[in-house]
Amino acid sequence: MTSTMTRPRAEARPGRGGFGRLLHAEWTKxxxxxxxxxxxxxxxxxxxLVGLLATAPASESHPNGSSALPVGPDGEAVNDNFYFVHQQxxxxxxxxxxxxSLTGVVSTGxxxxxxxxxxxxxxxxxVKDSLDQGSAYAAMMVTGAHGVRMQYxxxxxxxxxxxxxTQESPRWLRLRRSGDTLTGYQSADGSRWTEVGHxxxxxxxxxxxxxxxxxxxxxxxxxxxxxxxxxxxxTGSFDEVSLGGRWTDGSWQRGQVGRDAGTSGSYxxxxxxxxxxxxxxxxxxxxxxxxxxxxxxxxxxxxxxxNFLVGAFAGLIIMAVVGAGYITVEYRRGMIGxxxxxxxxxxxxxxxxxxxxxxxxxxxGLVAAAxxxxxxxxxxxxxxFPVLTVPTATELRVVVGTGLLLAVASVFALGVGTILRRxxxxxxxxxxxxxxxYLLAAASVLPDGASEWLLRVTPAxxxxxxxxxxxxxxxxxxxxxxxxxxxxxxxxxxAVLCAYAAASFGAAVVLLRRRDV
Amino acid sequence: MEKTIDGSRxxxxxxxxxxxxxxxxxxxxxxxxxxxxxVTGFVGPNGAGKSTTMRVILGxxxxxxxxxxxxxxxxxxxxxxxxxIGALLDAAAVQPSRTARHHLLWLAHSQGLSAxxxxxxxxxxxxxxxxxxxxxxFSLGMRQRLGIAAALLGNPPVIMLDEPFNGLDPEGFRWIRxxxxxxxxxxxxxxxSSHLMSELQDSADHVVVVGRGRVIADMSVRDLLASVxxxxxxxxxxxxxxxxxxxxxxxxxxxxxxxxxxxxTGLPAEDVVALLxxxxxxxxxxxEHRASLEEAYMELTRDxxxxxxxxxxxxGR
Numbered sequence: 064m065t066s067t068m069t070r071p072r073a074e075a076r077p078g079r080g081g082f083g084r085l086l087h088a089e090w091t092k093x094x095x096x097x098x099x100x101x102x103x104x105x106x107x108x109x110x111x112l113v114g115l116l117a118t119a120p121a122s123e124s125h126p127n128g129s130s131a132l133p134v135g136p137d138g139e140a141v142n143d144n145f146y147f148v149h150q151q152x153x154x155x156x157x158x159x160x161x162x163x164s165l166t167g168v169v170s171t172g173x174x175x176x177x178x179x180x181x182x183x184x185x186x187x188x189x190v191k192d193s194l195d196q197g198s199a200y201a202a203m204m205v206t207g208a209h210g211v212r213m214q215y216x217x218x219x220x221x222x223x224x225x226x227x228x229t230q231e232s233p234r235w236l237r238l239r240r241s242g243d244t245l246t247g248y249q250s251a252d253g254s255r256w257t258e259v260g261h262x263x264x265x266x267x268x269x270x271x272x273x274x275x276x277x278x279x280x281x282x283x284x285x286x287x288x289x290x291x292x293x294x295x296x297x298t299g300s301f302d303e304v305s306l307g308g309r310w311t312d313g314s315w316q317r318g319q320v321g322r323d324a325g326t327s328g329s330y331x332x333x334x335x336x337x338x339x340x341x342x343x344x345x346x347x348x349x350x351x352x353x354x355x356x357x358x359x360x361x362x363x364x365x366x367x368x369x370n371f372l373v374g375a376f377a378g379l380i381i382m383a384v385v386g387a388g389y390i391t392v393e394y395r396r397g398m399i400g401x402x403x404x405x406x407x408x409x410x411x412x413x414x415x416x417x418x419x420x421x422x423x424x425x426x427x428g429l430v431a432a433a434x435x436x437x438x439x440x441x442x443x444x445x446x447x448f449p450v451l452t453v454p455t456a457t458e459l460r461v462v463v464g465t466g467l468l469l470a471v472a473s474v475f476a477l478g479v480g481t482i483l484r485r486x487x488x489x490x491x492x493x494x495x496x497x498x499x500x501y502l503l504a505a506a507s508v509l510p511d512g513a514s515e516w517l518l519r520v521t522p523a524x525x526x527x528x529x530x531x532x533x534x535x536x537x538x539x540x541x542x543x544x545x546x547x548x549x550x551x552x553x554x555x556x557x558a559v560l561c562a563y564a565a566a567s568f569g570a571a572v573v574l575l576r577r578r579d580v
Numbered sequence: 581m582e583k584t585i586d587g588s589r590x591x592x593x594x595x596x597x598x599x600x601x602x603x604x605x606x607x608x609x610x611x612x613x614x615x616x617x618x619v620t621g622f623v624g625p626n627g628a629g630k631s632t633t634m635r636v637i638l639g640x641x642x643x644x645x646x647x648x649x650x651x652x653x654x655x656x657x658x659x660x661x662x663x664x665i666g667a668l669l670d671a672a673a674v675q676p677s678r679t680a681r682h683h684l685l686w687l688a689h690s691q692g693l694s695a696x697x698x699x700x701x702x703x704x705x706x707x708x709x710x711x712x713x714x715x716x717x718f719s720l721g722m723r724q725r726l727g728i729a730a731a732l733l734g735n736p737p738v739i740m741l742d743e744p745f746n747g748l749d750p751e752g753f754r755w756i757r758x759x760x761x762x763x764x765x766x767x768x769x770x771x772x773s774s775h776l777m778s779e780l781q782d783s784a785d786h787v788v789v790v791g792r793g794r795v796i797a798d799m800s801v802r803d804l805l806a807s808v809x810x811x812x813x814x815x816x817x818x819x820x821x822x823x824x825x826x827x828x829x830x831x832x833x834x835x836x837x838x839x840x841x842x843x844x845t846g847l848p849a850e851d852v853v854a855l856l857x858x859x860x861x862x863x864x865x866x867x868e869h870r871a872s873l874e875e876a877y878m879e880l881t882r883d884x885x886x887x888x889x890x891x892x893x894x895x896g897r
Contacts, residue, residue: 081659088690095682096675397673401730404638404667405690407656579641 085406085415093389093419102385103423106378106469110431111438113374118366118439120446131449132356132365133197133321135217136264138454139533140365142280143196143217144321144351145185146336149274155241156310158188158273160301160344161253162205163233167297168334169282176334179295182208183537184279185353186228186299188238190245191272192264196321201245201262202276202353203236207297211236212537213247215262217355220537223249223259233302240308243267253303274315275301275338277349281361283539290541292361295350296334302344321351356451358532358547359540367451367547368461369529371439372432373505375465376498376526379472382424383497386473387480387489389420394484400580410572413481417474417568424473429466436462453531460553464528467557471564472497475522478567482574497522497560504544511543515550522563524549527556585767589651589664590616590737592771597636597646599629599793606632607643608793614771616737619764621784621801622773625881629793630773631669634742638667650738660691665738666731671723676716680707680726683715684733691734701729721752728759739763740771745779757783777877791881804876813844813852817863826859827852 093099132140165186169179187204201215203223211223211234228234235250246261279297283290306312317338330336330350338347358367390413393399406412436458440450453461472493480489500523504514518524527549534542542548549556592614599607607629614620622630635641637648639655647654650665658664674683684698702711705725710718715726724744731739744756760783764770774780780787787804789797797804817823823842824834832847844852849868856863 084660084690084692088686091682091686091689092675092678095678095686098677392675396675397670398675400635400638400640400669401673401687403640404669405662405687407639407658407661580635 081408082411082415085411086418088405089412089415089419093423099385099389102381103427106381106424106427107431107434109381110372110374110378110427111435113377114371114435114439115442117373118370118443118448120448131444132452133195134452135197135355136199137216137218138452139218139457140356140450140452141197141217142321142352142354142356143198144319145276145278145353146317146338146347146349147189147194147272147274147276147320148315148317148338148345148347149191149194149272150313150315151270152273152306152310152313153270154309155239156273156306156308157237157239158190158310159235159237159253159303159305159307160188160275161233161235161303162186162228162299163230163302164300165205165207165228165277165297167207167279167295170294179282180207180297181279181282181295181539182206183352183354183539184277184295184297185212186277186297186301186347187275188236189272189274189276189353190238190240190267192268194272194318194320199264199267200353201238201247201264203238203247203249203259204276205234205236205299207279209537211249211259213259213262214353214537215245215264217353218535219262220535221247221260223247224251235303238273240267240271240273273306273310275299275304275345275347276320276353277347278351278353279349280352280354280539283541290360294330296330296336296348297350298346298348300341300344300346302342304344315345319349352538354538355533355535357535357538357540357542358451359542360546361540362451364448365451366439366443366448368436368440368453368458368531369547371435371443372461372465372529374435375428375431375468375529376501378427378431379469380494380498382420382427382469382473383476383493384486384490386420386424386476387486387493389416390477390480391484391486391489395486403580409575413477413568413572413575417477420473420477421470425466425470427466428469429462432462432465451532453533457531457533461529461531464553464557468525468528468560471525471557471560472522475560475564475567478564478569478571481571482567493522496563497525499523501526507545511541511545514544518544518556519550519559522560524551524556525560527551528553530556585616585737587616587737587767590767590769591649591651592637592665592738592740592769593649593652594633594637595647595649597633597643597648599632599636599641599643606793607636610646610790610794612788612795612798614738614769614788615786616769617764617767618785619760619770619772619783621777621780621787622771622790623777623780623787623877624775624790624796626775628775628790628881630775630790631742632793633790634667634669634740634771634773637740638665638669660734662687662691662693662730662734662736664734664736665740666734666736667740667742668724668727668731668744669742671720671727674715674718674723674726677714679712680715680718680722680729681711683726684729687730687733693733697733701732704732705729720747721749724748724752724756728756737767738769738771742773743775744772745774745776753779777874781873789877789880796880801873805873812869813847813849814865814867814869815842815844815852815856815863816840816865817842817856817861819861819863822859823856823861823863826855826861830855 135141167180168176170176184207185204189202191200192198205228210225213221235253237248239246247259248256250256277299279295281292282295319336336349476493483489500517500521503509597607597610688698833845
């Protein structure tokens with residue numbers, strides 16, 4: 064062939080700005096390698112697939128009971144199970160009572176039991192929107208080991224006087240309703256009252272259910288093989304029940320709220336819920352809890368939304384492989400020279416790569432989570448597994464957080480890949496540093512202490528952003544990685560991962576600028 | 581062909597560039613200028629610093645001292661560098677799983693160029709048939725064409741190719757040679773490196789000969805030939821003694837190995853003819869044996885080649 068040089072016609076057009084051009088070029092690079100686009104789709108699929116396999120119903124262990132947990136006013140799954148002596152009252156008023164004892168029985172076997180009281184066993188007074196589980200409420204109570212408390216709408220807990228209620232030293236409790244505001248008082252003698260706290264219950268019914276309640280979560284016990292929870296019931300003695308303000312005595316009704324004791328316990332063989340009149344008051348026996356549902360051994364049959372996202376680690380590995388390869392393939396082939404000759408401002412090249420890679424990985428996590436969270440929930444309920452509902456904001460954080468988790472992890476891999484210029488080493492480093500600690504912790508291979516330490520100091524801390532379950536001081540469970548509780552708060556854990564990514568990316572920029580290609 | 585290129589942008593200036601890799605001195609005061617409208621050959625033995633110089637020009641390697649300018653500006657200041665200089669350093673520098681067209685497309689996007697421009701350069705280098713195929717399956721010749729297409733993408737006034745003839749078949753060789761000539765005709769500055777002067781003999785108008793990291797010779801091909809041409813003239817004459825006397829008197833080295841034949845060195849053929857004519861010395865035949873460019877080059881670089889073992893190609897990498 065002879066030279067048939069034609070005169071070039073197209074002159075360079077200024078077109079878009081410098082960084083826009085770079086971004087466009089890096090995006091073109093990404094989308095024109097079939098292996099990378101297939102990996103991207105594959106990462107979405109594998110997150111879904113692993114999630115489906117991990118939450119497939121085991122054929123022999125079908126959980127009993129309802130597949131739906133009640134949901135509180137804030138949108139979170141709650142236990143709302145207690146024995147209730149109540150009447151419906153109109154408008155504003157006060158209810159006062161003295162609690163002179165709170166005792167309990169803990170089941171020690173199928174037929175045996177012993178005396179014992181759960182620390183958060185509760186006996187007190189409550190103003191509740193309706194008898195429906197999950198409805199709004201405010202309550203004053205005596206607890207097994209945490210003294211007088213004011214609690215409302217499941218999540219909120221305020222301490223009053225400490226110490227146990229006894230015959231000699233009863234605890235006086237009072238709730239005053241004034242419109243949407245409920246104020247809790249305590250007293251040692253029934254005449255001098257101090258405020259413990261107040262709650263706003265917007266939209267509280269004009270005719271709430273008001274009365275006495277007793278409930279008891281199961282008792283956490285160390286066993287030879289780990290932590291177990293034993294069913295427990297509690298009995299409280301109430302005296303001097305009095306209504307004030309515009310509230311006037313009607314007839315007291317009694318009954319169980321919630322069919323059994325919920326996920327936090329159950330009645331024992333010999334102890335059922337009930338109430339008897341004694342003197343000027345009542346003796347009430349109940350089990351269950353009025354509190355948010357938490358994850359842990361007591362709720363093993365309950366699914367959390369992060370259960371549907373356990374496949375995220377697999378998608379993360381794929382995106383880390385792509386993220387490292389996105390730069391190391393350029394080193395392997397010498398293409399980095401072409402790239403940097405086309406765009407001599409090197410830091411911007413890496414920023415453009417990070418934006419492209421991060422956006423792709425973000426989309427992978429977001430799409431997979433947006434599919435799996437609702438789909439996993441529907442499927443679990445259909446299979447008879449209740450799902451631990453969380454507030455919409457939490458669900459949104461988990462879904463978006465899964466995208467961010469993959470995005471930052473892939474940028475982390477990109478940075479490490481740039482530093483090392485070798486794909487295999489970079490990928491190994493990211494997987495060992497990030498995925499391995501997560502898997503060891505999630506699979507309970509390590510003791511909880513070691514797991515917690517790993518999930519604080521390694522990039523695996525970032526998985527905390529997927530945690531939907533919350534910690535509550537007033538609910539006892541095993542707050543440990545094995546139950547789905549990360550040692551750091553969701554965004555704090557994510558910040559640890561971000562710090563690793565920022566460090567690797569910063570070092571990568573400095574090295575790329577300084578090195579001869 | 582009309583000139584389409586602004587000559588002031590069509591230059592490369594390399595000024596006193598020094599570069600060390602560890603204890604190896606790769607460039608040692610490299611200085612030369614590439615001018616528009618001609619093909620400049622960049623020749624030297626392996627390890628002379630040709631590739632390193634080109635990498636410094638492209639801002640890929642940072643010089644310890646000195647500077648390289650493209651169209652009067654340092655490379656790293658260029659915002660769309662491929663519209664200032666198109667370069668092919670390594671034809672293998674493509675991702676094997678990406679098609680040729682896509683390789684050019686991302687490069688075009690990085691300079692704000694359109695996809696239409698990509699199709700133009702694909703036609704220019706004759707890769708239309710294979711543009712949709714993965715570059716990993718390309719022969720060396722096809723990769724060279726792809727690399728040249730990339731260099732042409734921004735229609736730059738300067739073109740720089742590192743060893744473009746390496747491993748090419750004769751047809752590819754001819755094609756590139758013709759291509760380079762046409763680029764120079766358009767007024768572009770063209771710099772082409774090779775470790776073999778023979779490859780440049782008919783391609784380059786000007787040569788920069790380098791050895792051990794510095795310029796040994798920087799001149800037109802014609803001047804280079806003349807400067808080192810120890811022209812040997814063979815003369816047949818019946819007046820052997822008379823001829824030898826006349827020529828020796830003018831400083832030539834003369835010898836006679838056979839009857840009626842003299843071998844003359846140190847005087848060009850024209851001078852020999854003039855001298856013999858002026859002294860009325862008869863001769864029957866005169867022939868000049870010209871030194872080839874290759875011989876000239878070997879002569880120049882003999883010194884540099886002796887250090888090949890000390891200054892390896894791609895030193896320090």
